[in-house]
Amino acid sequence: MRAISGIILIAGTLVLQGCAAPEPSQDLLAPTEAQMKIRSVQTRTFDVKDRQLAMRGVIAALQDLGFIIERANEPLGLVTAARFAEPNYYDVVGVTVTVRQETEGRMMIRANAIYNNKPIEDPKVYQNFFATLERSLFITRE
Amino acid sequence: MRRAILVGACLLLWSQLAGCVTHTQPVELFQLTEESPRHKAMQTRFFETKDEAELLSASAAVLQDLGFQVEESVQDVGFLRATKERSAREYGQDIGRFFAFVLSLGKLIMPVDLHQKIAATLIARPINPEATRQEVRIMFYRVVWKGDGQADRQYIPPGQQKMEMLRDPVMYQQFFAKLSKAVFLEPFAL
16 A cells, blocks of 8 residues: 555656656857867858859759758849658658858858658768768769 | 557557658768769750840749749849749548548548659859850649548647659650740750
8 A cells, every 4th residue: 555655746746747747958059069060061162153154053953852942032042942752751851052152162061951840860861961972063063 | 359450550650650760961962972963964955145134034934834923032142942832732642541441441641742842953154254154943843731630549640741842854854845946946965
């Protein structure tokens, strides 16, 4: 009998503990080392003079990869695209690409990819993307 | 006996559902596959014209003829996105639902496809520096929503989603046939 009430007590405290929401830490928005690393993985610079040309290359690369272009904004250099994780149609991969001029004749291209609303941090993903983009930009320039 | 049948039916359904879930890893999704060039060839046509704006507005007109509503357009990068919503009811699914209902002795009401949104994204772009030749690439896809159902006493709420790319070559041929008529140009594939 005593054992049962003890178990109930322990279970009760466990349940109550689950209710306390974790406090957001002070450095929630502060840059961390991991963020700097992921940013360098997501960014690459290309020798392209025209920003519109670079954007068209980005769009072509995404289409080659089977992405659906959802939104594009030329003045801001933004492209948003998504695709279903085929052959299964319940997972979604989204990607936002920004094209910005770094210096004269050099474009900085950054890609952010998410998989089912979780950011992708695997460098291999971005390497693959930039490899396709490089090919697409090269063909465009021909 | 009845319970055994019910358990059997549930197990069968469950194993079918479990078989469907294979997660493709993101790394594979950012790589060109063997099918990529084939899909590209199907979705792309080239036009000998300088007038990209005309090609884009003709594409929008063709999509409107096909019942699409243009939702997004950016002329600077030659981009169009259009959608249309239609019913997704199919007799086959209703028949399947009926047999599942009978075989499970009224315990199982399978959800069927109810509503779908068919969408198209289109990109027109010049492919040579003089911009005398334009490429048009279009992609069709759809999202299907299921209705509600019931498994034993468990109610299955409506709204379950399924998404798929549409890869029927006839659909693409029809679109490009209409587009070439609209711009008075003969398209060609490389």
